[in-house]
């Protein structure tokens with residue numbers, strides 16, 4: 001996959017750890033210039049330092065806009081486009097999960113997950129599309145296997161990922177005329193902090209149902225992002241690509 005993103009400029013939200021960090025690594029290996037987004041300056045700078053140790057010469061920078069604030073996102077993305085020459089790829093990866101039982105849900109928890117997992121995806125996509133319009137570009141969203149089957153507790157999370165699929169398919173239709181492709185990757189159970197925070201009683205039974213017989217790695221998901229962001233996927237838009245070891249839960 002070396003050089004298949006050569007000359008492209010990408011923004012990766014939630015690029016400081018887990019799946020997002022793996023996407024940053026793979027995009028750089030594929031020849032892209034990358035802006036990794038963190039929720040805070042300290043974590044964004046920390047991730048930048050790690051990535052610079054791995055790829056000393058890499059064209060990479062750190063940004064930390066508030067993803068739910070369109071002005072903050074537009075300013076940060078414009079600065080990326082100015083510094084690197086364009087914005088060609090947006091990986092909407094930042095997200096949180098929840099396992100709250102339904103009777104215990106608070107309004108604050110509902111707002112929190114809908115704000116980051118849905119509102120931020122729309123705001124970041126809009127800011128990126130404004131910069132891509134005319135020249136073309138690619139948006140890749142992070143959905144989830146829960147957008148197919150729901151989950152037994154914490155319904156805010158699958159609700160948000162069903163919405164991500166809806167945004168993906170709708171923007172694919174609306175933005176095709178501007179030569180912007182919009183797809184999503186739907187990861188299964190992937191070994192990151194997000195899964196480490198879930199109860200073992202939820203995870204262990206799930207792993208037993210994976211036909212490929214193991215939990216996914218962040219790298220498995222990042223490979224799908226590289227493919228969908230590349231010209232190898234030039235006739236693919238509106239797709240939600242499952243990368244889940246074949247799980248049907």
Ligand code: NAD
Nearest residue numbers: 014016017018019039093094095144187189190192193194
């Ligand atoms: P993670 O918790 O390791 O990383 C989440 C990332 O989102 C971090 O970089 C974090 O900084 C960022 N983030 C969190 N809150 C933020 C905020 N308020 N503003 C800006 N950024 C914020 O999780 P992960 O497993 O790497 O998840 C990445 C994406 O993959 C998420 O969208 C998640 O829903 C999705 N996903 C993960 C799994 C899994 O099994 N790990 C499965 C399906 C989908």
